[in-house]
Each structure stands twice: as C-alpha cells, then as structure tokens.
Amino acid sequence: MEVSNKPGILKRIAGPVVTAVDFDAHMYDVVRVGNEQLMGEVIKIDGEDIIIQVYESTSGIRPGEPVTNTGLSLAVELGPGLLTSIYDGIQRPLEVLIQKMGNFISRGVSAPGLDHEKKWDFVPVVKVGDEVKPGQVFGTVQETRSILHKIMVPPTAKGGKVTKIEAGSFTVDEIVIELDSDEKFPMIQRWPVRVPRPYVEKHSPSIPLLTGQRILDGLFPIAKGGAAAIPGPFGSGKTVTQQQLAKWSDADIVVYIGCGERGNEMTEVLTEFPELVDPKTGNSLMERTTLIANTSNMPVAAREASVYTGITIAEYFRDMGYDVALMADSTSRWAEAMREICSRLEEMPGEEGYPAYLSSRLSEFYERAGLVEPLSGGTGSVSVIGAVSPAGGDFSEPVTQNTLRIVKVFWALDASLSRKRHFPAINWLQSYSLYMAQLADYYDEKVSPEWNPLRAWFMEVLQKEAELQEIVQLVGSDALPENEQITIEVARMIRELFLQQNGFDPVDTYCDLDKQLDMFKMIKTYADLAYAAQAAGVSPAQILAVQAKNEMPQIKFTKDYKPVLDKIYSDMDKEFKALRA
C-alpha cells in the first residue's frame, strides 16, 4: 500500500502512548516519533488521530514535534548472527547499545539486529539450474560450532530456477543466489513479528522434549512442539526452572526471553550460559542460544514486543528443521504490558483491568508452538514454555486461567514446597501433562517397556500418600495399618530421592532417562521387598530401619553410580532376607 512520507504532527503525549495527526498510517506501522526519532508502532486509528505506542521513554517530548511513518511493520532481521546474541525487546543487540549509549539505556538510538559487516562462509547446497521453492534451503553457514545455519528462500518469494550461486565469504546483505524469476536474495530475511511464519502442515507431537529434570521427564513430560505453563508465586522457583530447561533440554536451539524480569537475573544467565557445556555437543551452551532481555524497568511497549520478537526467531530456526525450545519468563509481565497500554488507550477493560483481547493474544502466541513440516521439508518444532506470575499466587487470576485453557502441560509451582527446600518445587498432585498418551509409545520403545507401568505406580503411591496424610494429620502415623505405614515411607522416598533434584549439584542437575529408570526401579524394588516382608510378619519399625536405603541418596550425586546401585541391591537383599529369617 502507498504511504505518503509527509510527516505528521504530535498532538498529545501521556506516558508511552502518544497521539499524532495529519499523516497516513496503517495498523502496526513502525513510526519515528519526535525530534529524537524514537521508535514507535501504530496501535489505534481513531478518525484523524493516530495512536502510537513508543518503545522508548517519552519524557521531554512536546506536541508539535514531527512523526514520520516508515511504512513497515515491526520486523526482525533473520540470518547468521542470531545465536550467541543478546537483544532487547525490539531486537537491538545490547552489546552494541553499550557502545552507542554507555552503561544506561538512553533513547533515540537504533541498532540492527544482525552484524552487517561480518563475513560468513556460505556453502551452496543447490547448483545452477536447480529449481528452488519458497522456504527451501539453498545454502549453509556454520554459524557456531554447534549449529549449521541453513539459508532459505524467503517464504514470500516466487522461487524458480537458480541462475547464479557461489560459495564464498559474504556479509548478510550481499546477494548469494539469483533466480530466473529475477529474484535475488541475500542471506538476511526480514519478517514482521506479529505474523506467524508459514509452514506446510502441523503434526501431532510424539517425542518428548527431554529436560534431564526427573519430575518433568518422569512424571509430567512436554512433547517437542508442545506448550507448557509454569505458574507460581514469587520465590517458588519459576526462573530457576526456566533456566534449568534452557540449560538442559535436548532442543537444538534455545530462545530465552526475559520479559519484564530482573536485571540481575539476566546478568546471571549472561555470565553462566557461556561457561556451561551443552551435554549434546560438548560446546558452550551459548552457541545454541539467543537471549532477549527486556527487564522490568525498560520501556513497557518494548516488553510487549519482546515475546513476538522471540517467537519469530524461534520459528525461523524451526523452518530450518530444528527443534527449538522457547522460554518466556514471564508471560504475566507481557500481559501486564498489554494492560498498561490498554488503560492508556482508555479502552474498556475485561477482567482485573486486563484488555478484553488478553485471551486471544495468549492463544495466538501459544498457537505458534508446534511440530510442523516446514516449507523446507522434514520436520521442525517450537516448544513454548511460559512462566506465569499470578498475582498473590492465586491461580484463578486471568493470565493463569487463560493460559491453562491453551497449554497441555501444567507445572504448578508451590511456595510451601520451596519453603521446605523441596526443589524443583513442582506440586505433583496439581500438575499434569496431556501428552502422556501421545508419548507413551516413545517411552515404551526407546526407553523400556517397564517405564509406563512404573510411572503409573509412582503416581498412584503419591496419590495414596496424599490421602493417608490426611489421616495422619488427625490420628498420627502409628495408627495407620502396617502396610500403609510402608506406603508412607515409599512415598517419602519418591519425594526425597526422585522428585527432589539439586540444580546446583554438578551431577544431580541433569539426570538422563536411563538413570531415571534405574531410580524408578530401585524404589520399586525396595517397595516390593518391604511389602513382602510386612506380609511375612516383619514389623514396620524393622522395615523402616533397613540400612541399605540410607545409601540411596548417594546415587543422585555420583556420576558413575552403577557400583553404588549394585551394592544397594545386594545389601537390601541381604537385610530383608535376614529380617524374614
């Protein structure tokens, strides 16, 4: 559409929302506001009034200053250089911003998302005369040691026969491929963040996203291409859980969005990630990661955009056929940014002051997750894990409730568990995963046929314990029947050994499926022996005093744990035999 370049005039300024008149604009056009050319986006058109949200502080701007329309919507730059980067909410690299404006974020500075000077070694995978389709991979760049960046024909192109393509060293702006349709493409693509990138078809996910966290992989797994929510009051461990997932999940690419969260926490991620080793490749974790940091005191409109920036980058890597995991910490801050802007627009709010479109925005966002067949063929996935920070820890508030209607995995964080230093503080009775049925085959075939029955047994014991605890609260544990005293003990073992996991211990921080299975079996073996002994007349006191189980915690903290496990099995066997003799 034609947009005249005539600058408009600012009419009113009230916080991050400003009104301009006398110019042409369309919804979500990016505009430059005031003499300092602050970046903004059109969010409402009301007669002559064009209402704009500004991504930078509007302090000191006055009516009468000019507004110019770029005619483009808010877009990100996609291409080699995304990985290892750390961006603000509108894809400005924070490192570049320091060079341009010092330690504090000032305004009126633009910085491109990708490095336009750097040369990358481009290797073609098609040759002259080949036919290329939109979305097809035509070359590669080894972006980091871990990730081969695939260069694709933009999804909106026509495609055609290749007339020119060469290997060599190029910047992202140089043309690397020419087609007989007269189209020429550099490595860079620009994509509007509010528009999902196209794909051929969406599949039903069937492979778990493995995280090395026992309670997640073992009891409440998320599928690759799935969506999960982690709601919890402050201090219950949302951020730690998100960071554990960013570190250990077996995705190819991780996009981590710090949306309206703490500055010092982002620093922690920034200092820690480069030093951590990716268990899959042995390289630094940073080499597969893109970080987006829009802390709570950075402009609220940029916070609103940060989630879209992140998911667009995630979709781009998905289109190359990678499994991408996106962590958004926290989607509540995103919702609050919407609320703040909505109230400045003096719109009629929905529940608790949130805009009436909160629910549709949340579902649009989570719907961008999925296991798909991208235009380039094969499969790729985006898994979305959104933290939710419910006000007052109350799960009935609108953001939590609207999120739960969409996601299929719910990891409920519980402050009372974190107070007891039970970490991860995920409540095993409230949490659920609706992917269990879809993933059962994977566990059956790829891990062990024993897995699914053992998992079901674990859940059953935990549920039984919850019922028994109610009785214990009333009458004390001695009053329980003998076999149920053992159930209480077994449940305690499940909680303390299996569910509790120490993210700060170098060994326990990551636990693979084989080790999880071994722990499943160890506890089940103890339980079987204990119930059998009890049935044979041994008193619960004697059974609970079995020494072998004191060694069990060592399994968690020992890298080469098999010898310890063998010893536990043989000791258990001996002790129970002695008891029954």
Next chain:
Amino acid sequence: MKEYKTVCKIAGPLVFVEKTEPVSYEEQVSLVLPDGTMKRGKVLDTSEDLVVVQCFESTTGLGRDTGVRFLGETFKMPVSKSMLGRILSGGGKPIDGGPEIVPEKRLEINGAAINPYARGSPSDFIQTGISTIDGTNTLVRGQKLPIFSSAGLPHNDIALQIARQAKVPGSTEEFAVVFAAMGITREEANSYMADFERTGALERAVVFLNLADDPAVERTVTPRLALTTAEYLAYELGYHVLVILTDMTNYCEALRQIGAAREEVPGRRGYPGYMYTDLAEIYERAGVIKGLKGSVTQIPILTMPGDDITHPIPDLTGYITEGQIVISPELHRKGIYPPINVLPSLSRLMNLGIGKGLTRDDHKKVSDMLYSGYAEGVDLRGLVAIVGKDALSERDQKFLEFADTFENRFVRQGADEDRSIAQTLDLGWDMFQALPESELEKRIDRDLIKTYHPKYRK
C-alpha cells in the same frame, strides 16, 4: 518566562491548564499563588489544548488565579559529594539549616535502565551480623532485598541494625547510606536520626525526609531523588551505597491517589495498572556495573496491610526484588528479636555470594539443613496440637525440639549483637548435634559433616 493564568480545573493533586504553547511531557512546572508562594509540579499529560500538571505539594490555596510557569526542562536534581551528612526534605530541599547544595552535576531523577549487558554479577557477601540474614538469606552487594513487615513490628530497628553493622569482611572500601523516608511519623524519623547521630553514621549518610504530614504526592519523587543521589555516589564517586527506603506502602498509596485523581482504570484493589512498572523503575535501580567501582544495594521496607503477603504491594514488590525478609508477628509476640521468619524469606542472589572462597564451603548445605529442619519442626507443631507430643516418633520429636532451638538460639539475638558468618554457621552446627546424623546426611555431604560437626571437631 511566560506565565499562564488559564487553570480550568483542579482535582486532588492535579491542575489542568488550557491554551498553552507546546509543553513537553514530564516538564517541570512552577505554580505561583497570588501571594507569591511557589509550588512545584510536573506535566503528566500534554496536548495542544490541555496540559495536566501534577502538583508535588498540597494544593491548598490553588485556584483559577494561580499562575503556571513551564520551566522548559524535566525534573533534574543537583548532586554533589557534599550531600553526605545532609538532611533534605522529601522534595530535595535542605531542612537541616545548612546551605543549599552546590551542584557538581544535575541529573534526571527518573534515571535510565542499566543495560543488562553492562551489569556485573553481584557476588560480594555483605555481613549484616544478623544470623537469619547472613546464614539463611544472604545479602550481596548490588541486591535489592526488601523487608516485609506489618504495623507494630520492629522493622525500623532491624533496618538500623543492618545499616550499622553491614560490612564486606576484609574490605575497606568507602561506603555510604542513603535514607529515604516516605510518610513515616516524626517520631520514627527521630529515632532514625538519633541512631545515625549516636553511631556517627550521619557523616556518611544522605537523608531524605517526607514525613506523615508532608504532601503525599511529594512521596512519589522522594525515592527517585534518593536513588539518583545513590547512583551518583556509586557510579561516579565509587562508593558502595546502601539505600533504605521506608515505607514503600505509603509510596504506593500516593500512586493510587494520583491514579484516582486522573480517573484511570484501576487494577487490583484500586492500585494503578502500571504499578508493577512504576515500582520496577525504583527497585531495578540497584546493582553493580562492570568496570565501575561502586554499587547500589537497596533495602526497601514495606508494611503489609493486614499482614497479607498477597496484597498488591508486597506481591508486586516480591516479583521485582531479589527475595524478601519477612518479619513475623508470632515471633515478635514470643519476644524474639529480630522476629525474622526464615520460611517465607528468601535471598535469590544468595548462591552468588556464598561458598568456598566467599564465605565458607559448608554455607549452602548448612542453610538448606536449617531451613528444612525448621520447616519440618513447624509442620509438626500443627500435628502436636491435635495428637499430642507423645504420639510422635522419636525422630519427629527431635525435629519438633529443633524448631524451638532454632527460634531461641539462631533467630534470637541482641540489637547490638554482631555475629560473624563463622559464628553463625558454627551455631548451626552446634544445633545440628540434636538431630540424628542420618538426617543430616540427606542434605549434607559426609566430608562437610566430618569437618564441621562438633562431634568430629575437637
């Protein structure tokens, strides 16, 4: 300078002015009364036909005849090293009878966000001498750790004890205290001032006082002035600055008052929907910057209305700050000082500041054991109330007693008792003697038990 006489509406702290030249957003304003008195304000909303000015002082005496002058710049504050030792009003004017501040610099009071990439990792352990903070909720330089309290609890004494005793062991770097009072009583302010004078802390302190009878709207500026001063001292002069903000609840009330006057759509309990962002703009002004010497550490104090931690003020604060120290009315009633309840308390940056080479290698594990031991003991108290103590197993009885010992020995200490971190941790080990060693082994490595458990130490 042009003076407008076009005031068309006054509502609460807001003054509406018509037909002005273009005025910039957040520009400073002087309101001139017929008798020549000047009041200060800033622009909240500006358009060609109407400008909304928020007056920082009482609007008594303002009317249609009030003159309005727009000063052409946003609120800037004069700062200088000579502010140390001075007492200023909540609006930044000297009230100690001393001379005006001679500015070395004039700074924007809203401050800019620190680029997350420029932040250094906070890792210097601050020893406060209070076991429940040092041992289990460690404070580090650059952290923001609020105190959640309730009416009638000794949060001021705790804040003062921290200000008195806080030090980084083995460091002799210069440090300063910036104290901002918002809506506290004259009496409370006096006790702070008396303590600062008694301990000589006033020489290296900058005090901002907005008392209970000062205009509420001025409170919205006070913390910003305090933090601008703190940032100047820290990032330009290299001081390690401890900022105490009390009471943030009064600040939020003032924010709500302005929101209501503007007829904004309110969020929870009538507080404005942007309160999270507004509080973040205050609390996030703490930290360490890579390559710079100083640091800003914040201890905001807030009283939870009705001792309700889910009230919007503590709730939003807790989501921004790096943990919280919670003060408990129950412990206070038991006569325990400082009545810090460690169970809901938390320090998120603790792990960065403790451990081998920082405090001691057993710190993390001792802290975890203390926590879980106390939590279990407290749970059992509920059970004992129903079934009686005798129905407990021997193991459970030990934990029940541990909870009492924890409160009486670990939590309880004197207002001037300055415990070193080694004393705090050793005290923990001393208490662990009462627990079975197999329970300790669930949380603590055997090596550490062999090193620190009194049984193995001669």
